[in-house]
Amino acid sequence: MHLIATAPIAPIPARTRWAVAAGVGAALTAAWWLGDTAPYPYAQRGLLDVPLPFLTADRMDAVLQPRPGERMLEIGPGTGLQSLHVAPQLGPEGRLDVLDIQQEMLDHVMCRAGRDGLATIRPTRSDARELPYADGTFDAVYAVTALGEIPEPDRVLREAARVLAPGGRLVIGEFFDRHWIPLGRLHRLADAAGLHLTERRGPSPAYLARFRPCGADGPGHQSERLAHSDRDTNDGEA
Numbered sequence: 001m002h003l004i005a006t007a008p009i010a011p012i013p014a015r016t017r018w019a020v021a022a023g024v025g026a027a028l029t030a031a032w033w034l035g036d037t038a039p040y041p042y043a044q045r046g047l048l049d050v051p052l053p054f055l056t057a058d059r060m061d062a063v064l065q066p067r068p069g070e071r072m073l074e075i076g077p078g079t080g081l082q083s084l085h086v087a088p089q090l091g092p093e094g095r096l097d098v099l100d101i102q103q104e105m106l107d108h109v110m111c112r113a114g115r116d117g118l119a120t121i122r123p124t125r126s127d128a129r130e131l132p133y134a135d136g137t138f139d140a141v142y143a144v145t146a147l148g149e150i151p152e153p154d155r156v157l158r159e160a161a162r163v164l165a166p167g168g169r170l171v172i173g174e175f176f177d178r179h180w181i182p183l184g185r186l187h188r189l190a191d192a193a194g195l196h197l198t199e200r201r202g203p204s205p206a207y208l209a210r211f212r213p214c215g216a217d218g219p220g221h222q223s224e225r226l227a228h229s230d231r232d233t234n235d236g237e238a
């Protein structure tokens with residue numbers, strides 16, 4: 001019988017074990033942070049009513065420019081923070097369609113609209129990647145802290161461009177959370193969808209940006225070219 005001599009296995013130092021555990025934990029957290037595509041949970045709706053820095057109602061008005069009689073579409077209204085502010089500005093002849101993938105969010109918006117006596121909001125449950133509207137339906141489409149949460153934002157932008165009337169406008173608001181789309185990336189996605197940037201307010205971590213379908217800026221739209229008045233310098237992405 002042959003005896004094989006084996007060297008004793010050295011114990012793994014505690015510091016190495018902690019480093020490995022921390023690395024695995026960080027990788028799992030990053031995978032969750034970057035890969036979660038579930039819609040914003042209705043159970044956490046209370047946070048949606050807290051206005052975000054830079055994405056104020058005044059800035060929204062300045063970029064979206066809602067006018068009486070217009071028909072608009074809001075994608076991903078959540079609990080209606082923007083809907084309830086925009087709809088009254090469209091007046092009794094105007095109309096705001098709100099589209100969300102979660103029925104609870106739509107019910108919440110409609111309940112608040114009923115309390116405010118607003119009869120011009122129309123809810124539709126659907127996926128923003130396939131908008132159930134005819135080409136050229138809307139004067140404006142907007143989505144605030146919603147685009148980054150939807151898988152395939154490029155598809156959403158193409159759909160938004162399709163349902164916009166000629167010369168219509170798309171407004172996207174993004175905030176630095178785990179679904180944030182930096183302005184530079186949005187700019188590239190929008191270009192590919194046939195939309196060009198005409199205005200933006202706020203720095204890249206919290207901005208509102210307005211786009212127009214390419215070819216819509218004839219003589220009447222020259223003033224829409226990217227306004228520099230309120231641009232912040234620290235986005236580095238545009």
Ligand SMILES: C[S@@+](CC[C@H](N)C(=O)[O-])C[C@H]1O[C@@H](n2cnc3c(N)ncnc32)[C@H](O)[C@@H]1O
Pocket residue numbers: 038039040048049075076077078079080081082099100101102105126127128129143144145146149150151
């Ligand atoms: C973070 S909330 C933003 C709510 C609101 N715009 C605000 O600023 O308070 C994102 C919204 O997008 C909706 N959403 C997520 N995925 C969607 C999809 N594929 N199609 C339509 N809406 C979607 C969610 O249900 C949620 O209401």
